[in-house]
Amino acid sequence: MKIAILGTRGIPNNYGGFEQFAEYLSVLLVKKNHKVTVYSPHFHPYKKKEYKSVHIKYIYSPEKYIGASANFVYDFLCLRDALKEDYDIILECGYHSNAPSYYLMRGRKRPVLITNMDGLEWKRSKWNIITRWLIKKLEKLAVKKSHYLISDNTGIQQYYLNEFGVNSYYIAYGANPVYAFNENILLSYSLSKENYYVLIARLEPENNIEMILDGFILSKSSLPFVVIGNHLTKYGVYLKKKYQGFNIHFIGGIYNKDILDSLRYYSKAYFHGHSVGGTNPSLLEAMASQALIVAHSNDFNRAVLKNNAFFFSLDRDVAHVINSLDNMMNDEIAMKKKNNCELIIKEYSWSVITNQYEKLFENILKDSLF
Incomplete structure (x- = not known):
């Protein structure tokens, strides 16, 4: 053809x-x-x-x-x-x-x-x-x-x-499954394995950035929250000002896939707030990186993730998930990660x-x- x-x-x-x-x-x-x-x-x-x-x-x-x-x-x-x-x-x-x-x-x-x-x-x-x-x-x-x-x-x-x-x-x-990760990358951002939360997105309202970060603050978590995305926009400047003084770090856009894969993989949880797209590339990449995913509850995200993530609709849902993670069985978390990686191989x-x-x-x- x-x-x-x-x-x-x-x-x-x-x-x-x-x-x-x-x-x-x-x-x-x-x-x-x-x-x-x-x-x-x-x-x-x-x-x-x-x-x-x-x-x-x-x-x-x-x-x-x-x-x-x-x-x-x-x-x-x-x-x-x-x-x-x-x-x-x-x-x-x-x-x-x-x-x-x-x-x-x-x-x-x-x-x-x-x-x-x-x-x-x-x-x-x-x-x-x-x-x-x-x-x-x-x-x-x-x-x-x-x-x-x-x-x-x-x-x-x-x-x-x-x-x-x-x-x-x-x-x-x-997306293709990822198996190679570099823990040394965390040192560049003063992070340690499974001791931070991460979000990677365009900083736009429909990606529910505020809902996620408001929920993080409600949770009173002591871990840092890392926001990756261009913050030199009007909305990005607004977000940085709103969350100034909290343990939330806007580190700008990162376009190196190897770095992003490792930051997803070593996080305690990856937050995905997209709500108006179809099958979002960054969601598939998080699945392929074997990250634990906490996603906005909508038809698009649920169609992709099935039951292999935690979902939120409100900021208090975000807080509840964060506060529940420490008490969750490691087997449950590992199974969600494994299932997502298998979905990538078989379907995506x-x-x-x-x-x-x-x-x-x-x-x-x-x-x-x-």
């Missing part, structure tokens, strides 16, 4: 979730003898035309001049170019800046346009009411114009069925996810409608 992956900031991954997804998926599909092209903005620091046998096509993006609005221009130019090629499949990652360019399809049935719908972007509290309205309109447009939809979480899949009456294919995001490893995409693409191309 000839496959194009659009809607990311290119590979090798130098940015975030969809970029990591595009890198793993494209490299593994090429190993299965498919021809894969990943579209990248012209300013990507990697300049070669191939990466691990994946073809890279560089497309102009005016981000330097118009900021985030450049995504609409970039995505339009990517799809326009892709439609000139002979791809069997175009996989779009996300929809909110991609959807307007879908009019270029003009009723075409080839190449097959498949959109991975990501999370419920319009629910993010950082958006004002007008932006939320626009994102909802773009979501509807993507649903209407895509040939097929992919949901990375059963909660997202159910949302599209309820909201639009459309079926989408469920294929999760991926990148090889499993790639096989699911390959099978879906092949079945779609065999569909009599095309």
Whole structure:
């Protein structure tokens, strides 16, 4: 098959979730003898035309001049170019800046346009009411114009069925199990094994940072709480000021996976407050790192974790979990960690996810409608 992956900031991954997804998926599909092209903005620091046998096509993006609005221009130019090629499949990652360019399809049935719908972007509290309205309109447009939809979480899949009456294919995001950790990393942050709590997230309201930290304060725990994420934003500055004087440490963003894996693994518990996404990459990485997870109680997180975590809905729930940990049986904690790692291997490893995409693409191309 000839496959194009659009809607990311290119590979090798130098940015975030969809970029990591595009890198793993494209490299593994090429190993299965498919021809894969990943579209990248012209300013990507990697300049070669191939990466691990994946073809890279560089497309102009005016981000330097118009900021985030450049995504609409970039995505339009990517799809326009892709439609000139002979791809069997175009996989779009996300929809909110991609959807307007879908009019270029003009009723075409080839190449097959498949959109991975990501999370419920319009629910993010950082958006004002007008932006939320626009994102909802773009979501509807993507649903209407895509040939097929992919949901990375059963909660997202159910949302599209309820909201639009459309079926989408469920294929999760991926992660690989981690087995190597470095305890010496803790020394750099004045931490010791299983004597700290950690949270790794974008510092945004919908990630329930305040609920978690308020609960930590209510617990009166003597252990430090480490918050990893860029705190140089308006909300980040607010959080630092609010929790000044407490045993809460904002250490900024860390982008080295080996360091993050070790900080998760050696923590007493990893807190996950995400509430509007689908299958969140950082949650899978915590599972893969064999961390004990305390997660916000919502359909998305529960669909991934099943019973292998502790859940909270209020700050007092957080306090209760923290105060209960010392009295919990080690076997119970070890079992949750083990079950999560096994879930990663069986359901979320990148090889499993790639096989699911390959099978879906092949079945779609065999569909009599095309």
